[in-house]
Each structure stands twice: as C-alpha cells, then as structure tokens.
Amino acid sequence: MTSSTLAPLSDQAPPPPQDYLGLAALLRLNLAGTDLAPLCQELIQRATDDPDDAGSLMDAAVIFQFHGNPGLALQLQEEALSLRRHFRVPATRPVALRLLALMAPGELMANVPIECLLEDSDVELNIYYATADEADEIDPAALPDHDLLFVAIGESAANRPILDAWLPCLVDWHRPVLNDPRHLERVARDRAAQCLRALPGIAMPPTLRIDRTQLERRALPAGVDFPLIVRPLDSHAGHDLYKVDDAAALADVLAAMPGDDFFVSCFIDYRSADGLFRKYRVILVDGQPFACHMGVSSDWMIHYLNAGMADSPAKRAEEAAFMAGFDTGFAVRHAAALAAIHRGIGLDYLGIDCAETADGRLLIFEVDPAMVAHAMDPVDLYPYKQAPMHKLFAAFRALLFRTAQGGTAAAR
Numbered sequence: 001m002t003s004s005t006l007a008p009l010s011d012q013a014p015p016p017p018q019d020y021l022g023l024a025a026l027l028r029l030n031l032a033g034t035d036l037a038p039l040c041q042e043l044i045q046r047a048t049d050d051p052d053d054a055g056s057l058m059d060a061a062v063i064f065q066f067h068g069n070p071g072l073a074l075q076l077q078e079e080a081l082s083l084r085r086h087f088r089v090p091a092t093r094p095v096a097l098r099l100l101a102l103m104a105p106g107e108l109m110a111n112v113p114i115e116c117l118l119e120d121s122d123v124e125l126n127i128y129y130a131t132a133d134e135a136d137e138i139d140p141a142a143l144p145d146h147d148l149l150f151v152a153i154g155e156s157a158a159n160r161p162i163l164d165a166w167l168p169c170l171v172d173w174h175r176p177v178l179n180d181p182r183h184l185e186r187v188a189r190d191r192a193a194q195c196l197r198a199l200p201g202i203a204m205p206p207t208l209r210i211d212r213t214q215l216e217r218r219a220l221p222a223g224v225d226f227p228l229i230v231r232p233l234d235s236h237a238g239h240d241l242y243k244v245d246d247a248a249a250l251a252d253v254l255a256a257m258p259g260d261d262f263f264v265s266c267f268i269d270y271r272s273a274d275g276l277f278r279k280y281r282v283i284l285v286d287g288q289p290f291a292c293h294m295g296v297s298s299d300w301m302i303h304y305l306n307a308g309m310a311d312s313p314a315k316r317a318e319e320a321a322f323m324a325g326f327d328t329g330f331a332v333r334h335a336a337a338l339a340a341i342h343r344g345i346g347l348d349y350l351g352i353d354c355a356e357t358a359d360g361r362l363l364i365f366e367v368d369p370a371m372v373a374h375a376m377d378p379v380d381l382y383p384y385k386q387a388p389m390h391k392l393f394a395a396f397r398a399l400l401f402r403t404a405q406g407g408t409a410a411a412r
Contacts, residue, residue: 017087018088019055019087019088019089020087020088021059023108023115024113024119026059026062027066027113027116028376030063030066031376031377031378032378033088034217036063036066043057043060044056050148053085053164054079054081054083054084057083058080058087061077061080063149064076070107071225071240085128085130086126086127087127088124088125088144089115090124090125091122091125092119092120092121093122095150096123096401097123097147097401097404098124098144098145099123099124099126099146099150100126100146100149100175101114101127101128102150102151102152103127103129103130103152103153104130104154104158104159105131106158106159109154109370110153110154110158111370112153112179112369112370112373113373114152116372116373116376117392118393118396118397119353119375121393122323124143125245127152128143128144129163130166132162132166135162135165135166135168136165139170142172146175147176147404148175148176148178148400148403148404149170149175149177150179150349151170151179151181152186152370154368155185155370156185156353157233160185162182163185165180175404176404176406178348178349178403180346183346184369186345186347187242187367187368189263189265189366190207190208191210191269192366193206193207195345196367199339199344200336201340201361202337202361202362202364203268203361203362203363204363204364205265205266206224206265207263207264208224208263208265209261209320210261210263210313212260215230215254216251217262218247218250223274224265224266226244226246226247227243228242228243228265229241230244230257230263231262231263232263233264236274240257241301242257243301265371266338267300270356270357270363271300276297276304277296277297277300278295278296278332278355279297279307279353279365280295280352280353280354280356281293281352281354281373282352283350283373284341284351285395285399286349286395287338287347290392290395291321291330291388292344292392293319293385294319295307295309296309296315296316296318296319309316310378310381311364316384323384323385323388324384334356341364347369348367348403349354349399350365350367350412351366351367351368351369351370352364353365353371372412375390
C-alpha cells in the first residue's frame with residue numbers, strides 16, 4: 001500500500017472518529033465458530049450504500065484475513081484508509097482514559113493486537129494508521145486527542161520506514177509514549193539474538209540474515225551447522241518455517257520458498273524427558289511476567305492452534321497447572337532471565353515465545369510485542385484461562401493509567 005492512496009491529514013481540526021467493530025469483537029466471533037460470511041456481506045453493503053463508511057471496509061478486511069484472502073483484505077483496507085485513518089473502538093464503560101494507538105497499514109500481524117487487551121474496558125481506544133511521508137510535517141493537533149500514545153506498529157522490514165520516519169517526533173511527543181520506537185528494532189530476529197543470547201539463564205542461538213546465493217553455495221558462517229531453522233524475513237506463526245537436516249533438504253526448501261533473504265539459526269532440540277515439546281508464551285508488562293498460554297506437542301514446531309490442546313484433557317490439565325502455578329513456578333525459575341530480557345529489549349509491553357532446555361535455561365524463540373494475547377478461548381474447555389488473562393489485562397490497564405499520570409514507564 002502506498003502512502004499516496006491514504007487520506008491526508010488536514011490542516012483543520014481532525015474529523016470525528018469513525019467507530020467500528022474492530023479486531024477483538026471479530027476475533028471473538030471467529031474463535032467461537034460463528035459464520036462471518038453474512039456479516040461480511042452486510043459490511044460490504046453498508047460501505048456500498050455509504051461511500052464514507054470506512055469502518056465497515058476495515059471490519060470486512062479483517063474478516064477476509066480470517067478467511068485466508070489477504071489480497072482482497074488489503075485492497076479493502078487500502079480503500080478504507082483512502083477515506084480516513086482514524087478509527088475508534090468505544091469504551092464499554094464510562095471513559096476514564098483516552099489511548100491513541102499508532103498502527104501501520106498491513107496484515108493483522110503488522111501491529112500489536114492491543115484491542116484484545118482492552119475488551120470490556122473504560123479505556124477509549126483510538127487507532128491512527130501512520131505513513132512515513134507525513135512524519136516530517138505531522139501536527140499532533142491534527143491527531144485524535146489522547147492521554148497517552150502506544151506505539152503499536154510491529155517491527156518488520158515493511159514497517160521499518162514508518163518507524164524511522166516517526167521516531168524524531170515521537171521522542172519529543174507532547175503526551176507520554178509507551179513502547180518507545182527507539183527500542184523496537186531490538187526485537188528483529190537477528191537483533192534479538194545479539195541482544196539476548198549472552199544474558200544469564202538464556203539460550204538463544206544466533207539468528208543470521210543470509211541471502212539465497214550464499215545458502216545455495218552452502219556457505220554457512222562458522223558455528224552454524226545442520227540441523228538448521230530457515231525462514232523468510234518477516235515470517236511469523238510458522239509460515240514457511242522449515243527445519244533443515246542436511247544439504248539436500250536445504251536445496252529442496254530453497255526451491256520451495258520465495259524471496260532472496262532468509263533468517264537462519266541452529267535448531268536446538270528442546271523436547272522434554274517424555275519426548276514431547278512444550279512451548280510457552282509469556283507477556284512482560286513493565287517487566288512483570290504473565291502467563292499467556294502453553295502448548296504441548298509431539299511436533300517441534302508448536303503453535304497453540306495446532307498443538308491439539310482442545311482434543312486432549314491431559315494437555316489442558318498441564319497448561320492449567322502451568323498457569324495456576326506460574327507466579328511461584330515458571331516465573332521464579334526464570335526470574336533472572338525474564339528481568340534480563342526486559343532490560344535488554346527495553347519495551348514496556350513485550351511478548352516472549354520460549355521453552356525450557358534440559359539444563360534449565362530459557363530457550364527464546366521470539367520476542368515481539370505484536371504477539372496475540374486474548375481471553376477468547378471457549379470457557380467450557382479452558383476455564384482456567386480466564387483469571388490469568390484478566391490478571392494480565394488488569395496489569396496492562398494499570399500500566400496505561402500509571403504512564404498517563406507520569407509513572408515510571410513513561411519516564412524510561
């Protein structure tokens with residue numbers, strides 16, 4: 001999406017925001033198994049009847065992404081953003097705080113899914129979709145009024161020009177800012193490994209950016225050997241992620257993958273004594289760790305949705321025990337490592353996907369504020385998740401209010 005297709009900022013007072021359903025409401029329906037096709041048709045019809053209804057286009061774009069049609073989704077999003085770039089998710093309770101989230105155009109994983117943290121909240125969430133071109137001339141008065149700003153733009157090659165362009169004005173922003181963009185580059189896979197791999201209690205193999213020609217020649221740097229993990233740049237959620245055991249397998253993977261540059265790291269076998277792999281998602285809120293979920297699988301490439309948690313009472317019981325005992329178990333065992341990650345990355349809100357090695361270290365797969373954290377899993381299957389997730393949401397809300405009032409996070 002080019003910035004020329006996006007609605008320009010006016011020199012006049014900003015137009016009133018346009019409310020929309022937003023990601024959280026639609027994700028809740030989707031995870032509940034609701035057929036969203038009729039709603040999507042209704043949204044498209046609304047936008048057809050009202051050419052200024054950008055909110056319906058944005059909501060329809062989200063549904064098309066759920067349904068695996070990113071091309072049409074981004075087309076609808078581009079059309080919506082050509083009309084306006086300010087949207088609002090109204091608070092469900094009397095408004096106590098106005099939060100402005102700065103986001104980038106793109107797919108769902110392009111931004112922090114902050115809406116999922118603010119369901120049933122007294123926080124009014126205003127979302128502004130930024131471009132690189134406007135940053136030099138940005139007038140904060142032309143943006144929605146707010147008590148604090150959260151940089152919800154995720155770190156990626158596509159988003160980096162926007163982050164770089166906005167950095168000078170955000171450093172001296174007239175309101176407190178959370179997730180300082182000066183630190184966001186540290187979560188890029190290669191940079192994160194450089195920042196974290198030598199810290200106490202952490203295992204994180206170097207992640208190297210290597211071009212296709214070098215890989216085709218098998219010209220691997222010293223210390224990098226099979227088995228390897230190979231993935232394209234900006235790949236998330238296991239898309240085009242491969243474990244490569246030898247040179248022949250590497251040739252097959254390269255033939256199947258697009259792109260000229262890849263992230264490559266050594267594979268660490270993290271299976272437990274029972275032969276199963278366990279992967280944890282932890283969220284740091286101002287440095288305090290919270291359990292998000294735990295996946296158990298016989299496959300090394302665990303993603304919560306493909307780990308078979310819904311089909312296994314034993315796995316859910318293990319996850320329930322992990323979440324219930326997190327503060328006195330996992331968080332204590334890895335307190336030094338988690339504190340080091342918070343200091344090393346320096347973000348107020350951060351997600352960590354990790355495992356435990358046989359020698360007790362925290363094996364880091366990824367650190368990224370744009371990881372999904374929600375309380376939308378079916379309560380009949382996952383009753384144990386509600387309390388830990390709402391504990392996380394309460395901590396995030398407290399961070400917002402503390403920062404807006406000049407607390408410690410804003411001062412860092």
